[in-house]
Amino acid sequence: MIPRLHARSCQLWWASTSAADEHLLDLLDEDERRRHSGFLRAADRARFLVAHALTRIVAAHHVAIAPRAVRYAAKLEAHEKPRFGDTASELQFSISHSGACIVVAISRAVPLGVDVECVDATAPEASLVASVLCATEQQAFTAMPSAARPWGFCRYWTRKEAVLKATGDGLAIAPLRIAVTAPERAPALVGWSGAGRPSTSVHLYDLDAPSGYAASLATLAEQLECTAHDGGALLAA
Numbered sequence: 001m002i003p004r005l006h007a008r009s010c011q012l013w014w015a016s017t018s019a020a021d022e023h024l025l026d027l028l029d030e031d032e033r034r035r036h037s038g039f040l041r042a043a044d045r046a047r048f049l050v051a052h053a054l055t056r057i058v059a060a061h062h063v064a065i066a067p068r069a070v071r072y073a074a075k076l077e078a079h080e081k082p083r084f085g086d087t088a089s090e091l092q093f094s095i096s097h098s099g100a101c102i103v104v105a106i107s108r109a110v111p112l113g114v115d116v117e118c119v120d121a122t123a124p125e126a127s128l129v130a131s132v133l134c135a136t137e138q139q140a141f142t143a144m145p146s147a148a149r150p151w152g153f154c155r156y157w158t159r160k161e162a163v164l165k166a167t168g169d170g171l172a173i174a175p176l177r178i179a180v181t182a183p184e185r186a187p188a189l190v191g192w193s194g195a196g197r198p199s200t201s202v203h204l205y206d207l208d209a210p211s212g213y214a215a216s217l218a219t220l221a222e223q224l225e226c227t228a229h230d231g232g233a234l235l236a237a
């Protein structure tokens with residue numbers, strides 16, 4: 001069920017919180033189980049469980065070890081980019097979850113970041129727009145038909161967050177500081193103000209997310225061929 005991961009490819013594994021079966025907890029390590037049990041809301045526990053079980057199953061397959069044998073390079077912290085250690089350290093991966101949707105992106109060695117967001121029914125507050133979009137982006141955004149703005153804002157957001165997750169900065173760098181192309185245009189990073197710009201090329205991709213979601217991927221240094229896979233079926237098996 002898990003195709004070979006080639007050097008120039010990125011696999012995107014999609015799943016839903018409906019796959020969150022308690023037996024998957026057996027795959028997680030102590031640190032992951034501690035984080036899982038620390039979430040107050042069942043929905044947060046489900047997203048975490050599905051994302052981490054799926055990540056382990058796919059990564060383990062690609063380095064021919066058991067899912068429970070996958071080790072992280074350091075203790076998992078909520079706002080730090082997780083990395084594999086030991087035998088899986090050659091792999092790069094990124095996790096994102098929103099609403100009922102989970103996506104895990106994995107490559108052989110190319111750093112990447114993935115982001116999925118549930119598209120709101122209403123347009124974002126002006127204060128949020130001003131804190132995420134730079135001046136040029138705000139102009140393009142306000143020129144969009146109002147019905148397209150919830151999707152448009154999400155598209156800006158997922159492109160920016162994918163880049164910031166690929167670099168590992170996350171929201172420690174304000175999304176306002178990076179500029180991406182307008183939602184209806186081909187995805188690309190077009191500006192970065194201040195320190196922290198990656199020294200390598202940044203490649204952006206919009207993904208085919210489930211209905212009601214927007215998702216983007218960023219890879220550093222190399223452009224990859226992306227393939228989509230059914231993580232729900234994998235977890236059920």
Ligand SMILES: CC(C)(COP(=O)(O)OP(=O)(O)OC[C@H]1O[C@@H](n2cnc3c(N)ncnc32)[C@H](O)[C@@H]1OP(=O)(O)O)[C@@H](O)C(=O)NCCC(=O)NCCS
Nearest residue numbers: 048078079080081082095096097115165168169170171172
């Ligand atoms: C990365 C970040 C943007 C995630 O945002 P989000 O939209 O809420 O969540 P997503 O579902 O898309 O991604 C979460 C996953 O990203 C990964 N992640 C966390 N921090 C990351 C970082 N700095 N870079 C790359 N990936 C990161 C984790 O795998 C996490 O999933 P997990 O907690 O289940 O392991 C956010 O955690 C962040 O910016 N952190 C750094 C800034 C910071 O310290 N903020 C503190 C505010 S309280």
